[in-house]
Amino acid sequence: DVRSLQDRYEDSFAIGAAVEPYQLEGIQGEILKHHYNSIVAENVMKPINIHPEEKRYDFEEADKIVQFAKENDMEVRFHNLVWHSQVPDWFFLDKEGNKMVEETSPKQQEKNKRLLLKRLEKHIKTIVKRYKDDVDSWDVVNEVIDEYASNDRALRESPWYQITGTDYIKTAFETARKYADEDAKLYINDYNTEVEPKRTYLYNLVVELLEEGVPIDGVGHQAHIQLGWPSLQETEDAINMFADLGLDNQITELDVSIYGWPPAPAYESYDAIPDSVFQTQADRYSDLFELFERLDDKISNVTFWGIADNHTWLDDRAEEYNDGAGKDAPFVFDPDYNVKPAYWTIID
Numbered sequence: 096d097v098r099s100l101q102d103r104y105e106d107s108f109a110i111g112a113a114v115e116p117y118q119l120e121g122i123q124g125e126i127l128k129h130h131y132n133s134i135v136a137e138n139v140m141k142p143i144n145i146h147p148e149e150k151r152y153d154f155e156e157a158d159k160i161v162q163f164a165k166e167n168d169m170e171v172r173f174h175n176l177v178w179h180s181q182v183p184d185w186f187f188l189d190k191e192g193n194k195m196v197e198e199t200s201p202k203q204q205e206k207n208k209r210l211l212l213k214r215l216e217k218h219i220k221t222i223v224k225r226y227k228d229d230v231d232s233w234d235v236v237n238e239v240i241d242e243y244a245s246n247d248r249a250l251r252e253s254p255w256y257q258i259t260g261t262d263y264i265k266t267a268f269e270t271a272r273k274y275a276d277e278d279a280k281l282y283i284n285d286y287n288t289e290v291e292p293k294r295t296y297l298y299n300l301v302v303e304l305l306e307e308g309v310p311i312d313g314v315g316h317q318a319h320i321q322l323g324w325p326s327l328q329e330t331e332d333a334i335n336m337f338a339d340l341g342l343d344n345q346i347t348e349l350d351v352s353i354y355g356w357p358p359a360p361a362y363e364s365y366d367a368i369p370d371s372v373f374q375t376q377a378d379r380y381s382d383l384f385e386l387f388e389r390l391d392d393k394i395s396n397v398t399f400w401g402i403a404d405n406h407t408w409l410d411d412r413a414e415e416y417n418d419g420a421g422k423d424a425p426f427v428f429d430p431d432y433n434v435k436p437a438y439w440t441i442i443d
């Protein structure tokens with residue numbers, strides 16, 4: 096029975112994990128209860144799962160996670176209310192079933208915008224009211240910055256943006272604020288928040304929204320990182336930058352891939368990954384948690400995007416982008432739920 100992560104960081108921030116409901120049982124359930132005091136749904140609270148049709152919500156799977164959190168006195172992060180991915184198409188079809196983004200007449204565009212914002216409001220109102228008493232942190236919008244977008248503010252050109260401009264972001268935060276518990280915090284969540292130029296694009300948007308009175312409480316840094324990228328300094332600067340605006344920071348989807356930078360060969364199986372890689376990873380985790388601890392008045396939650404190396408989205412991504420190359424191993428527990436070197440460096 097090893098010392099728990101939540102106990103180790105009790106004075107600094109909550110420690111969370113992303114889960115699918117099936118992981119709440121058995122040994123994974125035990126690990127969750129022991130090591131973590133915060134939880135987030137890896138998929139089941141996303142719009143496509145929780146609100147698959149305009150008139151149908153499916154709360155069953157989401158409820159299981161909330162129930163588990165209640166029983167075990169854990170914080171809940173809600174991920175997410177608005178995203179361009181894993182969102183059902185119905186949001187973006189007009190009443191005749193035409194794609195809103197293809198509409199060219201200004202009058203119809205205006206109508207579509209109103210309809211979409213109304214749908215968004217209803218979506219958020221329904222979900223936030225249901226989980227008001229249970230959720231501590233809401234990912235209100237996810238990944239709204241795209242540094243490769245062709246507009247000069249790097250606003251992601253999702254259907255949300257194409258149809259409403261930045262109004263969907265404002266409506267989302269305002270609606271969430273209206274119905275959420277007054278102590279619950281609202282986040283703008285994104286990846287690569289550490290690196291330029293994306294970091295500055297995000298910063299500029301946040302400043303602009305705050306000036307307009309949009310109720311943002313904090314920035315969620317996904318932190319899908321690699322052994323050698325981004326630099327610790329970049330992570331530190333990003334956290335300080337947003338803290339200087341008076342905002343909270345959360346690390347929302349932490350994993351440390353053994354691929355990416357520096358380049359690594361594609362290991363065919365878990366057993367083929369050399370010990371030296373796990374040692375390097377342990378050092379990396381150690382540096383990160385040392386930083387997080389040092390900045391702990393600016394960070395309220397550190398959540399891993401999974402529990403153990405037997406289940407990570409990085410493996411599916413490798414499938415998609417790299418011909419299935421390389422089993423990844425991003426967490427502090429191995430596929431059999433044993434602690435890895437990285438566990439010891441962040442505990443000590």
Ligand code: XIL
Pocket residue numbers: 137138237286317348408411
């Ligand atoms: C991922 C899940 O982990 C996968 O199971 C799913 O197939 C795709 O989405 N950024 C996010 C998360 O904000 O919602 C993503 O989660 C990972 C990247």
